[in-house]
Amino acid sequence: MPGLGTTVGRGGATTSPQDLVNSDCILIMGSNMAEAHPVGFANVVKAKERGAKVIHVDPHFSRTSALANLYVPTRAGSDIVFLGAIIRYLLENNAYFHEYVANYTNAPMLIREDFQDTEDLDGLFSGYDQESKTYTDHSSWDYQRDENDNPLTDPTMQNPRCVLQIMRRHFARYTPEMVEAECGVPQESWLQVVQTLVENSGRERTGALCYAVGWTQQSKGVQIIRAGAIIQLLLGNIGRPGGGILALRGHASIQGSTDVPTLYDLLAGYMPQPAEMLDAKPEAQHSPTATTWGERKDQHVHKRTQQTLQEYIDVAGMKLGWWSNVPSYIVSLLKAWYGDAATAENDWGYHWLPKIIGDHSHINTSYDMLDGKVKGYFLLGQNPAAGSTNARMQRKALAQLDWMVVRDLYEVESATFWYKGPEEVDPRQIKTEVFLLPAAASTEKEGSFTNTQRLIQWRDKAVDPPGDARSDLWFIYDLGKRLKALYADSTEPKDQALRALTWDYDRAEPEPGSRLLDEPDAELVLKELNGFYVRKQDEEGNTNTYGFREAPHVPAFTALKNDGSTACGSWIYSGVYPEPGKNRAASRHSDGGTNLDWGFAWPANRRILYNRASADPEGKPWSERKKYIWWDEEQKKWTGKDIPDFPVDKAPDYRPDPKATGMDGISGTNPFIMKPDGRGWLYAPVGLKDGPLPTHYEAAESPVHNALYKQQSNPAAKFHKNRKDNRLASIGDPDYPVVITTYRLTEHHVSGPMTRWMPWLNALQPSLFAEISPELAAERQIVHGSWMVLKTPRGEIEARAMVTRRLQPLRIRGRVVHQIGLPFHWGFQGKSTGSIANDLTHSVLEPNVSIEEAKAFTCNVRPGRLS
């Protein structure tokens, strides 16, 4: 999400799968869309039928490649060379969309004189601290600024310090020859890709980009996404129909889980969780500036302490752009959570929010568990014993807990690790007390899903869950009620947050047709997320005060205030439930076009984000064919096929006063309203922990040295080097010469906790297999259909050998590099069992989002089985 958040403003897909049918070209990279998102892929097939060109760039030939016009095999982990060369081509051949780039991106901005590029420092940007292995000083990355703190620009984009020229120098060595040598992609194939992209952009045509975890699960994932987004900005493809970037999310409501959210470093609506740095120079692993939003200010403005609301607003808010509204959103959030206990006098209860003191992401928490720092663990629909990276370490970590609650449909691997598994386990030696509670499936509970395109869709309950199975909402609600009862009389300061917490979602009337009497009312939760008036003036001018249940709903986030008169659980969801009886997430009207009455897409039901960019700077559509949102001169407002993602009455010729603040500081030609300068960021002056421009680094495990820089891999990545269960193969390690990547099959879902219990699905894909090329098979005497062993420094697994030409050896710098493809759906529980692919993966984490690198690492193979 910071990849997109930093570049264009919001950490979500800029478009929807349905809009792909308007594309003229669809580039799918880092995604096996046909297999992992078959229903969304139907739109790609439709687009192709309408004449769009579909390109798939991937290490293995999948069902996605089979439908593409062009499939380009590439080396896993070399994406930024491939994309960087496209950026260079666009810049050097003037093949970018000039008007769009000059007006809507930060290409003309001047960067500080003391900024040093990776070309100057051989793979590092200025500001790197060798001791802590992080970029501790981001100040040199910033814009040159005038006396009003506004960035200096050169509209001609000729100044050597302007972003465009810095990019030209940065990407100068990302040549077609480099692509051929490093990615193993013949120059002609690469050129075919670029030409197709260029032909299908401009005023008349648009192209879309689809990616998924093939990009995110790399130690430089955020920068790969940035590179993709830069290409889309240069081609003028963002904010326009058939354009954009589709971040394909891997589970139902994975987008929702970051919107509301369940992440440790975010509050609702992408406001950061307050942090408290304990050390002036934190270790890379323990830096609390990790933010999924990517909007946190860097060192020169960062306040180390965020103990008061004002200090928090100084860090999380912004002077310019939409984020200037943070005070309204945070106060409304605190009012939603703490109700009457939140007052102006007590900072709206801000001090009750927990402050993060380190990296509490999933993998780091597992290590803390291993070190005995974590005592208890709730697993709700999560299966780390098979589904998380370095799964052997995960199982060891679970064994260090005092207690663990697993809520799932079946007895998954994580609930059984204490008596079963690939290793010898002695239940007498494991102290963890495991509580396995039955959960309701999606058809057995009401609620909502927020999918890939930020679309909130309400889901009705079809049947009661069987036996004691209950919804997750019921579980959390009941747990909260019990905790509140437990601390009801406490006078200890640390318990006051729990006491102040509003917690009232009981049904007013029993659910019709259900035998369950204590399931909470999910629509009440939705009301809180949407927001409501705590105080409101009626027509006669009397101010009324309301309780949660009878309070009028707020119609949109523009109604939220910082004076405690409104409450809102997640500002971006405002408008989803604008009045009683009008749950827009449950609306199902299809008009065959933008489908504005099908569900509700945050923010404000906008389907294509930054859609001001679908019109030229004067507000006219770029072309009749790609008409979407435009300025209506007569009505003096923005209008079109979607909800404008722009102040609806701000004229294109509006120019801000140099001293203006908030949204007043955003010009009528700046479509990226979440950014303080209103522009798409080709170059990110703040917000990222590994540099302002995408740079090629090899994966943490790679068969080759970095051909571009002395710096081998992402200098800011969290390596966990001192962990004995996270040994890495060295560069070009002869013991681990084969590149391996993992992926999904259509027939199963993630580590299989839902699908491997289904006999029909098991019959379709009954066994773990590894896909290897005939060349590698011959070299290692592995016979098709027989067993083979895969080995990394973390572990060994066995799989059936699928010898197929769909995998092909690549020639990298004159030498042959083999690649293996490995689905990761199996484990030791269920009706279809097999080795755990994640026993091979390591726990080197991306610096911005702490995501593991499961899509590019190295291994070795031999015929036979594990003894």
Add this chain to the structure above:
Amino acid sequence: MLEQRGRESVSSIAQGVKQLPQLLTLLHKETPPPEEPALGFFTDTSLCIGCKACEIACKQWNQLPAATPDWSGTSYDNTQHLGATTWRHVQFIEQIERRIPAGTGQSAQQTSSTLPKLSLFQPMDSAEAIPATPPGTALPFFNSDRWLMHSDVCKHCANAPCQEACPTGAIIHTEYDTVYVQQDICNGCGYCVVACPFGVIARDTGGDGQAHKCTLCYDRLKDGMKPACAKACPTESIQFGEVQELKKNAQERLGLLQEHGVSEASLYGADDKILEGGLHSFFLLLDEPEVYNLPANPARPSNHVLPTSLGTIITALLMGLMSIFFFSNKE
């Protein structure tokens, strides 16, 4: 109800005689439902993404048991064939060419050690730098490497060999002109199994022993719903509808693909040639039928009846004549 009445008739003959006319009505043949337009499938393999949703939708709607899991190693096809409890089957055919691994073999380090000289003040209007390739013609419709996917199903032949072979009349053409096995009449003889030139129908040897195959979701059709597989298909690779309409669509689709340069595309079973009458469930293929395990010219077993019967008669006559001749000679 019949049982009830039977018992009553035993208890009282007089009553039984009274009810006789009513009992006789039960033996009357019910008038068949009115003829409907012929319905069928057009399975367009050029749109198939191999997701197998059709297989699962079929199993779920018809409540068919799962096969014993068996990893076949035949690409992604672990279903292997149609059968008594598998009425949709997705085939996977890999056609991947092998080229010499890419790359010049030259080390990039040598070429990239010095920074290429760039003019930093290049004019921004030289648009001729983009090589001119006419849009839309640069890329072929499919990769040269192919992974063919094909959802196989009962062909619902206009003149179905299985129906001809069925000695009990269990296999019929329904009012939708689909081929249907009446399970209460099938005696499990298996003649239909050998008669089907496509290997579609099979006996459920692990279950009731009777012959089973795709019903084109007869029960759903009665309620005005699409067959489950067509409903589940995300890419409209499986199209359901009136056969006449589908055949028209198929011709148009073929023309479109050929326009796109997919010259190898062809229709299978869309004309009346196959099995003298054509198939009501037909296909668009991207290679020769044999590649998909479909016979190019499927044989109708009943075609052999006349020649082989004639042969038998002639042989019998000859043998009779010879024996007469032989015995008369002996005398």
